[in-house]
Amino acid sequence: MDTALDRAVRVFCERGYHATSIGDLTAAMRLATGSVYKAFRDKQAVFLAAFERYATVRREQTRSAAARGANGRERLRHMLLSYVEHSQGIEGRRGCIVVGGAVELAALDPEVRARVNAQLETNESFIAGLIREGQADGSIPRHVDADDTARLMICITQGMRVVGKARLPLDGERLVGVALKLLA
Amino acid sequence: MDTALDRAVRVFCERGYHATSIGDLTAAMRLATGSVYKAFRDKQAVFLAAFERYATVRREQTRSAAARGANGRERLRHMLLSYVEHSQGIEGRRGCIVVGGAVELAALDPEVRARVNAQLETNESFIAGLIREGQADGSIPRHVDADDTARLMICITQGMRVVGKARLPLDGERLVGVALKLLA
């Protein structure tokens, strides 16, 4: 059931993997323990399913945000604004399962680290693609190094999730206004 | 004993709070359980002490790195290079107790969130100070918004810790070369 998994996503985002018990999961998913273990092999399998669900949803949201721009630069700007929006306020405090996975599990669980890396690299490729698109349509200068800039922007996006989780305020227009200097 | 606490720092950085048991701590600190509870009220108190110890050491390292620069811009450049260095390779994989605290505990423990925020704001003030110093000595243009840029740079530094933990390679010269565009 997708709604049960969506609820699992939320609990893992908020509490992280280790601080979420099977009891927390069953309460959130509105299933009993036996049912969870019929649907998933173990707790790690629930986490991986939640991770993939979250990654899919966020990828859709990121692409939708980018689609609002008329050229490469604008598409990247909308994408970054969307990231800030997801990093602050109530949703920002809920956290990001990718960042949580990286910080909590990457050192302890190769499977999770592989998923985290795949997700980061997918995002990075998308950003680099937008930069190249901007260079093709003239909205971004050709001397901008797409790959290095994309790598730095990945750091910015993950960092915004950390800072947002700590509840420091993030002003989208101001932050993205500064960030776009990277495209000069 | 500072060396025991240093070892506690390392275990908390690598495994995080929840995945580190008292047994892991006693093994790392080379103390017995009773000794740990004689020195600290509870597990959270050990974490907070380790957090402050880590923050103190990192603040020193950051200031030392910045001191290598001859002007504001160069000082900031050295500071960022130092951050990249700490974010990649073996130390990068070990992780950062501040990022771990933000991601794992900020939602669950107001005390930890307060310490995380204090640390982030201290770093941010330091960066803003370097930017203002650069504006005073002419190495950074006056139109650069020190506060907004500092806030974005905090996101970059925390993000680098996340990306480094996930073991994506971070090239200091290339990343910082791009990042310094923020000072244009």
Next chain:
DNA sequence: GATAATAGGGAATGATCGTTTCCGAATAAA
């Protein structure tokens, strides 16, 4: 020399954990 205080250590304790097992109800098939 005896007693008290201090320091360090490790087992015991009660609670919680993740996972397995078993139960009862509902549905499907013979």
Next chain:
DNA sequence: TTTATTCGGAAACGATCATTCCCTATTATC
């Protein structure tokens, strides 16, 4: 109508958890 299968649920299980309690050795004081 009977039997088998499926589904959802909750208790049981063994392990691990954080914390407390008790023991022993060493040092300090009288």
